[in-house]
Amino acid sequence: MADTLNTALNIPAVANLMADPARAKMLWTLIDGTMRPAGELAFAANVSPQSASAHLTKLVEGGLLLSEAQGRHRYFKIASTEAANLIENMASFGASIQAKTPRSPPLLKTMPSQFLHARTCYDHLAGDMAVKVLQAMLKSAWLVSEGQDFALTPLGKEKLAALDIEVQSETKGRRLFARSCVDLTQRRPHLAGVLGAALLDLYVRDGWILRTTQSRVVNITPKGHDAFKYILGVRD
Template sequence: MKEGPDIARIGTLIGDPARANMLTALMGGQALTATELAQAAGVTLQTTSSHLSKLEDGGLISQRKQGRHRYFALADTQTGALLEAIMGFAASRGHLRHRPGPKDPALRKARVCYDHLAGDYGVRMLDSLIASGAIRADGTELSLTPEGKRRLSEVGITLTAPTSSRRPLCKSCLDWSERRSHLAGVVGKALLAHFLGKGWARRSDDSRAVLFKPEGERMFLSLFPAGPTAPDA
């Protein structure tokens, strides 16, 4: 009898094309209905219900009821990180789905990765924070420095006291389009929320793209200037 984690089950759950499309749709960080996920997967609502049951049983998604509606979301941040890592690995091996159109450049520039910023701007932000000494990179480990806390406070981001959550303040997340790391964790989430809350950017209505307004883009580029490429975390 084989012992240890059953990676085959997880691989089977993610590997089905319809379920992969549903999980990708949920990478935007928003809870979606079964009808919305059926549209994303291109399958019937009945088939979607079967897929959602399997994903929930496998611990990849969770659901909550609100009135007569049921909403589905990724189970936790670990699931989001796993999916983004798989996307990065697939991209590095040349396994890409080509869908020509205006959305592609926007997604590569800036997009939501569960609850933090990804794409070219996400990578630039982490590089800049490391170069300025706000974040210390030790291999794959990232940590927020006193200088980083000061910089966050200056832009109006106050981190709450640690809770029972095991989520790290800073975490590297492999970016599928840039094939380098962007910033996840509590700080990554807080920064994206700050950009959206200040009106610097908005989320696209029909994709995971984050669309910066001209003034917001100017503020972002000023806050995170490009410099020597930081060692990838």
């Protein structure tokens, strides 16, 4: 009981770290899993280098970011999968609140169509295509729903093995195998967890998608369009 109470007492500290607009922008800039220098994060947050340094120090000390020295510069990245999931979930919850406010501009109208269609979220695919992939895997009985999680069926194991994807259904530490993650823009679930990361590795490795520099947006190649349709059963 005491451990549970101590954990709950950490909520205000974490919430305070993410409450500052500049720190929130820095975290969102890094949600694609990249490592970026302090100067770039200062520009993204529209703050001075000195202010950015103070913010980044707090985020590192709070366990949301990791830092690494490379020559004369320090680079930063999201500290863990748990931290990335927290940031994405907070953004998704914030979007749902905004949608209930009539005077606020709809979130979807402020985002480019490519961002809505396919992008990365830390180590897995997000956007409309990711939502369709999950629905196709459920419809084809590769996965079965278990609350917020998914279990791999024997057919799913066979299909993934044919794609040269070897994943264990057991979780790695606190990392969930296949978790339902409500998509920030589509308001429907896409696939996160160990399996979501393995699928993104497949998409990149086999040339289904091309990642873009300095952006979470990914481009689906002609090969990818065919693969998503004929291998995974995704229908546009």
